[in-house]
Amino acid sequence: MNSQLSSVNTTLDQVRSRPMEERDRENRAANVILYNIEEASGISRDDRWRIDRKFCLKLFNKVSLVEIKEEDVKRFLHLGKPDDSARSPRPVLIQFRDRVLKNMIMESLYKLRDTEDVFNRVIFAHDLTKEERQECKQLVTEAKKRQDEDESVEFLYRVRGTPGNIRIHKIRKRTF
Numbered sequence: 434m435n436s437q438l439s440s441v442n443t444t445l446d447q448v449r450s451r452p453m454e455e456r457d458r459e460n461r462a463a464n465v466i467l468y469n470i471e472e473a474s475g476i477s478r479d480d481r482w483r484i485d486r487k488f489c490l491k492l493f494n495k496v497s498l499v500e501i502k503e504e505d506v507k508r509f510l511h512l513g514k515p516d517d518s519a520r521s522p523r524p525v526l527i528q529f530r531d532r533v534l535k536n537m538i539m540e541s542l543y544k545l546r547d548t549e550d551v552f553n554r555v556i557f558a559h560d561l562t563k564e565e566r567q568e569c570k571q572l573v574t575e576a577k578k579r580q581d582e583d584e585s586v587e588f589l590y591r592v593r594g595t596p597g598n599i600r601i602h603k604i605r606k607r608t609f
Contacts, residue, residue, distance in 0.1 A: 454562060454564060457562050458562055458565075458596065458597065461559075461560040461561070461562060461596070462532045462535075462596075463507075463528055463529045463530070463531065463532040463534075463535050464526060464527065464528045464529070464535070464559075464560030465526075465527050465529070465535055465538065465539070465557055465558070465559070465560065466512070466524050466525065466526055466527075466557075466558045466559070466560050467489065467492075467524065467525045467527065467555055467556070467557060467558075468521075468522075468524050468555065468556040468558065469521070469522065469554045469555050469556055470485060470488065470489070470522055470525050470555060471522055471551075472485065472511070472515075472522045472523060473485075482509070485509070485511070485525065486503070486506070486509050489506075489509070489525065489527060490502075490503060490506070492552050492555060493538055495544065495545075495548050495552055496538055496541050496542060496544050496545060496548075497534075497537050497538045497541055498537060498541060499534075499537065501534065501538075504530070505529060505530055505531070505534055506527060506528070506529060506530070507528045507529060507530045508526070508527070508528035509525070509526075509527055509528075510525070510526045510527075510528075511523045511524070511525055511526075512524045512525070512526055526560065538557070539557065539559070542557055559595065559596045561596055562596075565596055565597065565599070568599060569592060569599055572592045572599060572600070572601055573592050575601060576590040576591060576592050576601045577590075579601065586606070587605060587606055588603050588604060588605055588606065589603075589604045589605075589606055590602070590603055590604075591604055
C-alpha cells in the first residue's frame, strides 16, 4: 500500500511540475545570454550598466537585419555577483520584448565572423531551463563519446538545435 501511495505521489508531482516547466520555457523564449562582454571596473554601477547596454545594442545592430532600439530590450542583467578578481566577465542576460527579434538575431550570428575583434569574441546562447541544460550536457557527453569512438577523421559530432529540439549532428569536416 505504501509503495502504491509513493508511486501515485511521484506521478502527481511530475504532472504538477510540467505546467511550471512550460511556463518557465515560455518566459525564457525571448531571452539571450551573452558571454565574454568585458565589464568596465572602477566606475559606478549605473555607468557600467549604461556602457554595457550601449555595447550590446551596437552589437545587435551589427548582426541583425533590423534596427534594435533600447525600447526593444525589456530587461538587461548581469548574472552573478560582481567580482574584480574573476578570470572571465559575468554573463549578460538580455530579455527582448518580442521573441521574433531574438530569433532574427540568433539566425544572423554568422555575420559576427566578419566584425571587429571586440564583437566576434562574444558568445550568444539561448536561455535554457534547468532540464534543458541537463539534457544538453548529456548530449554533449554523448557527442564526445561518439567522436572518440569514430575511427574516421572525416566527421565531427556536434550538439545543435533550438531549445526543446536539441540533437547530435554528424558534420563533415572542412578541408582547406
